[in-house]
Amino acid sequence: MADLSVEFCGVPFKNPVVIASLETTNSPDLMMQAFDYGASGAIIKTLTDIDDMAVLTMNSKYAIMNDRGDIIKGKVPRDFKFYSRSGYSSTYYKEWIPYLKELGEYARERDAHLIGSAGAKDIEGWKDICRTIEDCGLPMVELNFGCPHPALMPGVHGGSMIGQDPEVAFNVTQAVCEAVDIPVIIKLTPDQSKPVEIARAAQEAGAAAVTATNRYTGFAVDIDTAQPRLGGTAGIGGTWTKPLSLRYVHNIYKQVGIPIAGSNGVFDHRDIVEFIMTGADVVEVGSVLMIKGMKWLPNIIRGLDRFMDEHGYDDIKSMYGIASDAAATDYSDQFAKDRIHANVNAETCQNPTCNVCIQMCFYEALSQDPAGKINVHTDKCIGCELCLDVCPFDSISMAPTSDGQYEEGYFKIQHEIYEPAEVKFATNRNNNDTIEANSPKMAAE
């Protein structure tokens, strides 16, 4: 059994799985369930002094959509889109005080942590909510600079509006860091172009970590009624956002070096692994638990443990940041790589039943000969590896292009832009005329 423990902001966590701040943490009962099911931490739904943000939560609306944008009826698959509008905690922050103390104790008894979250009206409000969280004995607080909804709430300045402005983000972070002794985490918005700058501003202002990220703002249309879903813009997330969240984690990990809580795009343990390999210290799990219930949580934790055993990772540290560390820092490394070309294994290739690679090759480097065998036109194959990926029968491999082959006329990168570029880069993907002309047997079928 692998060691799942991690340290985040100087605090030990028994595993990296933390429940994100959302509807499941707007209720003491559900948070107790999260701790019972093995969460190492749960972040309370953002505590606030903004009445409208609390009332908005009592008017929450949700739509769960499939890859076509239709509402999912029944079991929710991995590629769901969660479109929703809600606000901050529906209960005024001072009313939470006795529950925060009790829940904090409940978490500690289970070797877990209740974590605070704040979203306030003004600097004094930010400080007061965070002091309240600290006074209740919570070990850290997340400042919600990522919520997409305040931007659409008249008279409210908060959430992503702060997270999009390095100066305001710095000022609020600094004021809170001066007001409390517990570690402060800044939850970033993905609705911006400068996450690294905001993360750096947060770090300079005294933040101990950042969360990358909250959700995007989206717009979805029901084409049958020609109406916007949920009446207009709303927050949007789901596993499809994961590569975008990971890009932020990667950039912050490499360029800022501040501890990171990964968020936005988790369905199961595989996503947790991806976040950790990209450089997240802990990973927040949010909407999937609203959809599947808290009972989904042990699957995630068990899955992580199993994955680590199967892949020989003894502890989380051995996975931490390894993919980010292996990533190229710029694209010029591509030029230093040896050239390769596609090889087709005629024994296992299923052509003519299958012709996926021919249809797919953007460079017309594959065709079918009259006997129904795949030809690789090595002068056109640029070694892009797309056919390797798509072949359902693993019948394609990539071979190094030797100097001799290169001289023979295997694909050469031209050095002059006007050299026979029209030949080299004539891409006719899905041009049926050419495919059929090159592959007569296919045309006949």
Ligand SMILES: Cc1cc2nc3c(=O)[nH]c(=O)nc-3n(C[C@H](O)[C@H](O)[C@H](O)COP(=O)(O)O)c2cc1C
């Ligand atoms: C319905 C809903 C309500 C949310 N409320 C909050 C909130 O009050 N505070 C906060 O910091 N994030 C809030 N979030 C964002 C989540 O904490 C989380 O960052 C986001 O959903 C991405 O993670 P996921 O892909 O695991 O859902 C909310 C998300 C959803 C779907």
Ligand code: SF4
């Ligand atoms: S995709 Fe694979 S099996 Fe299908 S034609 Fe190409 S090489 Fe053959």
Ligand code: SF4
């Ligand atoms: S490697 Fe790329 S260019 Fe070469 S045959 Fe495969 S898909 Fe075509």
